[in-house]
Amino acid sequence: MSLLSAIFYYMAAASVVSALLAVTRRNPVHSMLWVLALFLHVAGIFLLLNAEFLAVVQVIVYAGAILIFYLFIVMLLDLPDEEARPRFGSHWPFAAAVGLSFAALVWLAHSGSELAPAARGVSAERPMQGGLSEVGMALFGPFTLPFEMASIVLLAAILGAVVLARRRAAGS
């Protein structure tokens, strides 16, 4: 086993453990911090999969922006009795069964079928790089329309968040 695959298996084990801890901790802030560990380990796996730009976006957007947003909301809502209440609803064994059977089903489905080997055509001469220049050329070349639509989705989300969270004036 080479060093890189050992690093991959460490990242995989650490992300599974931190995901499990994130969904089971009692204190919401502890959950957020375990999710932060999960995001950083997944960014490491992206690096190992030749997706450098994706790894950087994962750290900046997920670990940097989204998680801080969640932490702000947890602190804003001020849930002092959250730790005293039960973490799970009374139906949690069914939820565990659903999650386990999904993972087992995908595992079985994958072990029963062989993935087609990677196509060795044009890409063999010019190996894929997930770096900034290649992703940027793709985003502003063939993927311009989805890229612009993503900006419209984000604009709609900004407006929706402002409308939803705005404090209504009294009487209106």
Added chain:
Amino acid sequence: MIVPVGTVLVLSAILFGIGIFGFLARRNIILMLISVEVMLNAVNLSLAGFSGHHEDLRGQILALFVIAVAAAEVGVGLGLVIALNRNKPGAAVADLTKLKW
């Protein structure tokens, strides 16, 4: 690829299962949304794995769009949490029974 793509897919399936469990079992609405983020990360992982397997950038581009939509979802979802909290303090989903009769 450093590891076979199947390993990445199995890891992604395990993370998605953990996310499903968290979404269905937790009582706190914020932690349900966090479980959705775990599931989206699992999907991004399998997209990046396929992208590396086929040596094709499209998987990574799709994962970028998934991240953009996740950011939008977080904005709207947490805005809803704030609006709900204003009507009824607390974050337990079991308390949100206004539409039930």
